[in-house]
Amino acid sequence: MNKFTIKDIILYANPCFSCNNSIYLDLYVFDSLTRLDNRFSISIKKEIVSIDLKISYYNKLNLKINIKNNSFSTENIDDFIKYLQYRNLYFECICSNCGSYLTTQKAIFNIDKLYLEPLELSNESMFIQDKKFNYSIFLNFKNKNADVVITDIYNPLFTENKIIQFNFPILNVRKLKTKEKLIEKINKIKILL
Ligand SMILES: [Zn+2]
Numbered sequence: 001m002n003k004f005t006i007k008d009i010i011l012y013a014n015p016c017f018s019c020n021n022s023i024y025l026d027l028y029v030f031d032s033l034t035r036l037d038n039r040f041s042i043s044i045k046k047e048i049v050s051i052d053l054k055i056s057y058y059n060k061l062n063l064k065i066n067i068k069n070n071s072f073s074t075e076n077i078d079d080f081i082k083y084l085q086y087r088n089l090y091f092e093c094i095c096s097n098c099g100s101y102l103t104t105q106k107a108i109f110n111i112d113k114l115y116l117e118p119l120e121l122s123n124e125s126m127f128i129q130d131k132k133f134n135y136s137i138f139l140n141f142k143n144k145n146a147d148v149v150i151t152d153i154y155n156p157l158f159t160e161n162k163i164i165q166f167n168f169p170i171l172n173v174r175k176l177k178t179k180e181k182l183i184e185k186i187n188k189i190k191i192l193l
Contacts, residue, residue, distance in 0.1 A: 023100075050064050146173075
Protein backbone atom coordinates (compact mmCIF):
# COMPACT_ATOMS: atom_id res chain seq x y z
CA MET A 1 0.00 0.00 0.00
CA ASN A 2 1.38 3.37 -0.99
CA LYS A 3 1.79 6.01 1.69
CA PHE A 4 1.48 9.68 1.04
CA THR A 5 2.27 13.11 2.38
CA ILE A 6 -0.51 15.65 1.89
CA LYS A 7 1.46 17.05 -1.04
CA ASP A 8 1.63 13.58 -2.65
CA ILE A 9 -2.16 13.27 -2.31
CA ILE A 10 -2.70 16.65 -3.98
CA LEU A 11 -0.32 15.74 -6.82
CA TYR A 12 -1.92 12.33 -7.19
CA ALA A 13 -5.43 13.76 -7.46
CA ASN A 14 -4.64 16.77 -9.66
CA PRO A 15 -5.84 17.50 -12.23
CA CYS A 16 -9.09 15.52 -12.10
CA PHE A 17 -8.61 12.24 -14.00
CA SER A 18 -12.16 12.44 -15.33
CA CYS A 19 -12.49 16.06 -16.44
CA ASN A 20 -9.11 17.75 -16.01
CA ASN A 21 -10.52 20.31 -13.60
CA SER A 22 -8.40 21.29 -10.61
CA ILE A 23 -9.32 19.48 -7.43
CA TYR A 24 -9.71 20.98 -3.99
CA LEU A 25 -8.71 19.46 -0.69
CA ASP A 26 -10.84 19.40 2.42
CA LEU A 27 -10.94 17.66 5.77
CA TYR A 28 -13.82 15.39 6.71
CA VAL A 29 -14.37 14.88 10.42
CA PHE A 30 -16.61 12.21 11.91
CA ASP A 31 -17.54 12.47 15.57
CA SER A 32 -18.15 8.94 16.86
CA LEU A 33 -19.80 10.22 20.03
CA THR A 34 -22.46 12.44 18.47
CA ARG A 35 -22.41 10.61 15.09
CA LEU A 36 -22.23 14.07 13.50
CA ASP A 37 -19.86 14.90 10.71
CA ASN A 38 -18.31 18.06 9.42
CA ARG A 39 -16.27 19.24 6.48
CA PHE A 40 -13.59 21.88 6.75
CA SER A 41 -12.23 23.76 3.81
CA ILE A 42 -8.48 23.90 3.69
CA SER A 43 -6.33 26.79 2.59
CA ILE A 44 -2.74 26.18 1.58
CA LYS A 45 -0.16 28.95 1.74
CA LYS A 46 3.55 28.38 1.22
CA GLU A 47 3.06 24.62 1.58
CA ILE A 48 1.29 24.98 4.94
CA VAL A 49 -2.25 23.71 5.30
CA SER A 50 -4.30 25.72 7.74
CA ILE A 51 -7.56 24.41 9.17
CA ASP A 52 -9.82 25.97 11.78
CA LEU A 53 -11.26 23.00 13.61
CA LYS A 54 -14.48 23.64 15.47
CA ILE A 55 -14.03 22.36 19.00
CA SER A 56 -17.24 23.79 20.37
CA TYR A 57 -19.96 26.12 19.23
CA TYR A 58 -17.87 29.17 20.08
CA ASN A 59 -14.32 27.85 19.99
CA LYS A 60 -12.01 27.07 17.15
CA LEU A 61 -8.64 25.44 17.15
CA ASN A 62 -6.19 26.16 14.38
CA LEU A 63 -4.20 23.24 13.00
CA LYS A 64 -1.29 23.78 10.64
CA ILE A 65 0.34 20.97 8.66
CA ASN A 66 3.37 21.15 6.42
CA ILE A 67 2.22 19.36 3.27
CA LYS A 68 5.77 18.33 2.27
CA ASN A 69 6.82 16.55 5.45
CA ASN A 70 3.50 16.17 7.34
CA SER A 71 4.79 17.90 10.50
CA PHE A 72 2.03 19.76 12.31
CA SER A 73 1.48 22.42 14.93
CA THR A 74 -1.54 23.61 16.82
CA GLU A 75 -2.36 26.46 19.17
CA ASN A 76 -3.08 24.12 22.04
CA ILE A 77 -1.92 20.51 21.96
CA ASP A 78 -4.09 19.49 24.92
CA ASP A 79 -7.21 20.75 23.18
CA PHE A 80 -6.12 18.93 20.04
CA ILE A 81 -5.65 15.65 21.94
CA LYS A 82 -9.16 16.11 23.38
CA TYR A 83 -10.46 16.93 19.91
CA LEU A 84 -9.06 13.67 18.51
CA GLN A 85 -10.46 11.54 21.31
CA TYR A 86 -13.80 10.85 19.64
CA ARG A 87 -13.17 12.16 16.18
CA ASN A 88 -11.77 10.55 13.06
CA LEU A 89 -10.22 12.82 10.45
CA TYR A 90 -9.94 12.06 6.75
CA PHE A 91 -8.58 14.12 3.88
CA GLU A 92 -10.66 14.36 0.72
CA CYS A 93 -9.92 15.58 -2.78
CA ILE A 94 -13.03 16.68 -4.59
CA CYS A 95 -13.72 17.85 -8.14
CA SER A 96 -16.47 20.47 -8.07
CA ASN A 97 -16.98 20.03 -11.81
CA CYS A 98 -17.76 16.31 -12.19
CA GLY A 99 -18.08 15.10 -8.60
CA SER A 100 -15.11 12.73 -8.69
CA TYR A 101 -13.54 12.33 -5.27
CA LEU A 102 -10.78 10.62 -3.35
CA THR A 103 -10.63 9.93 0.37
CA THR A 104 -7.77 8.86 2.60
CA GLN A 105 -7.93 6.40 5.42
CA LYS A 106 -8.15 7.85 8.91
CA ALA A 107 -5.42 10.42 9.57
CA ILE A 108 -3.19 9.41 12.47
CA PHE A 109 -1.45 12.22 14.34
CA ASN A 110 1.73 11.30 16.19
CA ILE A 111 1.38 13.63 19.17
CA ASP A 112 4.90 13.01 20.55
CA LYS A 113 6.63 13.81 17.29
CA LEU A 114 4.09 16.42 16.08
CA TYR A 115 3.83 14.52 12.87
CA LEU A 116 0.95 13.29 10.73
CA GLU A 117 1.66 9.65 9.85
CA PRO A 118 1.87 8.98 6.09
CA LEU A 119 -1.63 8.85 4.63
CA GLU A 120 -3.09 5.85 2.86
CA LEU A 121 -5.76 6.02 0.19
CA SER A 122 -9.18 4.61 0.99
CA ASN A 123 -11.70 5.17 -1.81
CA GLU A 124 -11.87 6.95 -5.09
CA SER A 125 -14.85 7.59 -7.35
CA MET A 126 -14.56 8.66 -10.96
CA PHE A 127 -17.30 9.60 -13.37
CA ILE A 128 -16.36 9.43 -17.03
CA GLN A 129 -18.14 8.91 -20.32
CA ASP A 130 -17.63 8.13 -23.97
CA LYS A 131 -20.14 8.79 -26.74
CA LYS A 132 -22.53 6.07 -25.61
CA PHE A 133 -22.01 5.26 -21.96
CA ASN A 134 -21.43 6.72 -18.51
CA TYR A 135 -18.88 4.84 -16.44
CA SER A 136 -19.02 5.29 -12.68
CA ILE A 137 -15.89 3.79 -11.21
CA PHE A 138 -15.56 3.10 -7.50
CA LEU A 139 -12.10 2.08 -6.37
CA ASN A 140 -11.47 0.53 -2.99
CA PHE A 141 -7.77 0.71 -2.20
CA LYS A 142 -8.03 -1.44 0.93
CA ASN A 143 -9.65 -4.40 -0.82
CA LYS A 144 -7.87 -3.64 -4.08
CA ASN A 145 -10.99 -3.90 -6.12
CA ALA A 146 -13.16 -1.68 -8.25
CA ASP A 147 -16.83 -1.62 -9.12
CA VAL A 148 -17.77 -0.13 -12.45
CA VAL A 149 -21.34 0.81 -13.23
CA ILE A 150 -22.03 1.33 -16.92
CA THR A 151 -25.17 3.13 -18.00
CA ASP A 152 -26.41 4.20 -21.38
CA ILE A 153 -26.07 8.00 -21.73
CA TYR A 154 -29.35 8.32 -23.62
CA ASN A 155 -31.21 5.82 -21.54
CA PRO A 156 -29.76 6.04 -18.02
CA LEU A 157 -32.35 3.72 -16.52
CA PHE A 158 -31.06 0.97 -18.73
CA THR A 159 -28.00 -0.34 -16.97
CA GLU A 160 -26.05 -2.41 -19.40
CA ASN A 161 -24.30 -4.78 -17.05
CA LYS A 162 -25.41 -3.31 -13.75
CA ILE A 163 -22.19 -3.62 -11.82
CA ILE A 164 -18.96 -5.10 -13.05
CA GLN A 165 -16.45 -5.99 -10.38
CA PHE A 166 -12.80 -5.74 -11.19
CA ASN A 167 -9.82 -7.00 -9.35
CA PHE A 168 -7.20 -5.22 -11.35
CA PRO A 169 -4.31 -3.47 -9.62
CA ILE A 170 -5.97 -0.22 -8.79
CA LEU A 171 -3.02 2.07 -9.13
CA ASN A 172 -2.77 1.09 -12.77
CA VAL A 173 -5.82 3.29 -13.30
CA ARG A 174 -3.50 6.30 -13.04
CA LYS A 175 -0.84 4.60 -15.11
CA LEU A 176 -3.34 4.41 -17.95
CA LYS A 177 -2.91 8.20 -18.14
CA THR A 178 -6.14 9.06 -19.99
CA LYS A 179 -9.80 8.30 -19.44
CA GLU A 180 -10.03 7.00 -23.03
CA LYS A 181 -7.45 4.33 -22.20
CA LEU A 182 -9.29 3.50 -18.98
CA ILE A 183 -12.57 3.06 -20.88
CA GLU A 184 -10.78 0.89 -23.43
CA LYS A 185 -9.44 -1.30 -20.63
CA ILE A 186 -12.83 -1.57 -18.93
CA ASN A 187 -14.42 -2.65 -22.21
CA LYS A 188 -11.70 -5.22 -22.87
CA ILE A 189 -12.18 -6.76 -19.42
CA LYS A 190 -15.96 -6.58 -19.85
CA ILE A 191 -15.79 -8.73 -22.99
CA LEU A 192 -13.82 -11.37 -21.11
CA LEU A 193 -16.39 -11.64 -18.33
ZN1 LIG B 1 -13.67 16.26 -12.49
